Amino acid sequence: MTISASSIVLLRCPVCGHLTPRGISLFDFGGGRTFRLDCTCGTTLLVMGRRGSSFWIQYRCNLCDSIHTLTKSLKEIWSQEPLILTCKETEMVVGCLAPRGLVEVLTWT
Numbered sequence: 580m581t582i583s584a585s586s587i588v589l590l591r592c593p594v595c596g597h598l599t600p601r602g603i604s605l606f607d608f609g610g611g612r613t614f615r616l617d618c619t620c621g622t623t624l625l626v627m628g629r630r631g632s633s634f635w636i637q638y639r640c641n642l643c644d645s646i647h648t649l650t651k652s653l654k655e656i657w658s659q660e661p662l663i664l665t666c667k668e669t670e671m672v673v674g675c676l677a678p679r680g681l682v683e684v685l686t687w688t
């Protein structure tokens with residue numbers, strides 16, 4: 580199994596509309612730490628943590644302005660495939676978590 584230990588997480592802020600890309604790596608979770616992505620306006624966009632071999636992700640949705648939760652395995656998160664974050668209400672794409680180099684391929688409006 581190929582692990583991409585370094586990825587980019589990308590989400591748009593529902594409050595100010597700013598698109599925030601941030602590097603994230605497996606090492607951010609060392610010692611039971613959680614990863615947090617805050618917008619420059621102070622809005623928390625995403626919180627992510629590890630529980631054993633799986634990861635939970637809570638992200639602020641810019642479409643319905645609620646918080647969606649996702650649980651994925653280590654393998655699903657740190658693979659070469661982008662993980663698309665969708666709105667549970669509308670099934671539209673609201674963000675992604677992808678290996679470095681792949682993010683540029685995805686287009687965002």
Ligand SMILES: [Zn+2]
Nearest residue numbers: 592595618620
């Ligand atoms: Zn913001």
Ligand SMILES: [Zn+2]
Nearest residue numbers: 640643666667
């Ligand atoms: Zn939503």
